[in-house]
Amino acid sequence: MKISVRNLEPTKVRLTVTVDPEEFDPYLDQARKDIASQITVPGFRKGHVPGKIVDQRLGFATVAGEAVNKAVPELYSKALETKKVRPMGEPELDVQEVPEAAASETKLKFVATVERRPDIEIPDLSGMAIDVPKAEITDEDINRRLEALRQRFGTLVGVDRPIEKGDFANIDLTATVDGETADSQEGVSYQLGSGTMLDGLDEALDGLSAGEETTFEGTLEAGDHEGQKAQIAVKVNSVKTEELPELDDDFAQEASEFDTLEELKADIRKAAARDAEGRQATDARDAFIAKLEEGQEIPVPKGARKNAVDEHLKGVTPDPEKATDEQKKEAEESADKELRDQMVLDALAEKMEITVSQAEVTNFLASIAQQYGMDPSQFINAIVRNGQLGSAVQEVGRSKGLLAGMRAVSFTSGGEALDLSAFLGDAAEEEESESVEAASAAAQVADELSAQDDAPVTDDAAEKDAE
Structure with a gap:
């Protein structure tokens, strides 16, 4: 197999495969066997x-x-691996030449155009030191x-008085546009x-x-009428204020398993300390990734960027086409960072x-299923x-890779030295698990099972291999 690679952009290549x-003959033989199992020819057994x-x-x-x-x-897929294209x-696949007969000298030739991961240099991790902010908690944090x-x-x-900031009002709302009712709600609670x-x-x-x-x-x-100006009539049905319990031992007994307010405060301080340590670990992660990216111009593939931006916009507005300039800018910045980090x-x-x-893959998928309240087996089967x-x-x-890099x-x-072992885990435990070949083989089987028998080259099959 002859493979030539042409760089179209820093993040896009064209592979020509001959x-x-x-x-190609083994694929022809298999195709004949597959067809033979489906047709009936007098004088021959099916298959x-x-x-x-x-x-x-x-x-x-x-x-x-x-x-x-x-x-x-x-x-x-083999061409990608041979040329180390990620x-x-x-891909956009274009089959340019196909043998016309069994003895034809014409060779199968196709062109694949695909966005790729740019070349990224990972610095030497040995001796690398990263400083992160302290995990501090304050009395203000405890009081909050x-x-x-x-x-x-x-x-x-x-209360029988005008509404004040912090009060809760039960209100009716009616919005009119050009004299016609556009929306109305009754009995809405608003602070x-x-x-x-x-x-x-x-x-x-x-x-x-x-x-x-x-x-x-x-x-x-x-x-x-989203985005349109409207005349909005609002009626106040009732006004209520919030009454809070006194901060004393009685409150501690009602709100927790502790007998005194001081014991409750001590427990809250411990929880705040744990959360602060978690934030510090997150800061360490972000600082580590930033260190890896330091001094590098990492271009982002245009197609992947557009897809990521669209996904971000779907999370903030029902119609991404109507997103504001600020929403688009935030989505683009988030997408760029997300893709560079990945x-x-x-x-x-x-x-x-x-x-x-x-x-590890099974446990990862099971944890996602649990987060969304789904049955793990059904979720994993759907992924397959x-x-x-x-x-x-x-x-x-x-x-x-992130955990291993941070351990290094x-x-x-x-x-002072910062111990993150509680968050980074133990590398020795990971070495006891099966190798990547098992997961890769499972992925290949899953793709084969989910592929349609009559899928064209440029659709499902190409999409799955691109992953």
Whole structure:
């Protein structure tokens, strides 16, 4: 197999693959066997029709077409591995030449254009030291947590006075556009000052009492009239204020298993310390990745970037096409960072020769299923059917590479050594698991099971191999 690679962009390549007859012949033979098992030819048992007869009955072009559908995805994958190209999306496959007859001198030739991971240099980790902020907690942090707990045990009491900031109002809303009702809601509970509803609502409600109403102009944020100016009538049905319990031993006994307020505060301080250590570990992770990227210009593949931006926008607006400039900018910045971090972690995992076991992939998928309240077996089966197991293997590899990389460097905080072993785990335990071949084999089987028998080369089969 002859492979030539042309760099179209820093993150895009074109591979031209020419396949020798001895490499393509096994695919032709398999195609003949597959076809023979499906056709009936007088004088031959089903499945035992000679290849020459299959060629004669259906034509060599049909056999070659079946063979191409099987061969191109596999040979494309081999070409990627041979040339160390790491794809970042689905390839565009163009089959340019196919043998016209069994004895034809024409060779199978196809071109694959695909976005790829750019070249990334991972610095030497030995001797690398990274400083991160201290895991500090303050009395203000403790008081804030205590106040949040106190509010959970607060009660709402009706008041006969104008609404004030922090009060809760039960309101009716009616929005009209060009004199016609665009939306209406009744019995909505809203806390003045929270800013969780329409812009201008806080100002309109301020000073109103139960039974009073007013009108203000606002911009609708959802529905058929999203983004349009509307006249909004608001009526206050009731006003309630929140009464909080006293911070004393009685409150501690009601809100926790402790007998005194001091014991409750001590427990809250411990929890705050644990959270601060967790934030410090996150800071260490971010600082480590930033160190790997330091001084490098890492281009982001355009197609992968667009897909990532679209996914981010879907999370903030029902219609990404109507996203604001600020939303688009935030989505683009998030997508760029996300993709750069992923590419750097993939390169790190390769450098550290990370292996991924079948058990690790299964545990990873099971944990995701539990987070979403799904049955792990059903979720994993769905991943298998959709041919997404390869992506799961890659995600586990990134995580393992990150942990291994962080174990290889030293961290300090405030001039003192920082021990992150509680978060980074034990490398020895990972060595006991099965090798990456098991997970890769499972991914391949999963892709084969989920592929459609009649899938064209440029669709499902190519997409799965691109992963």
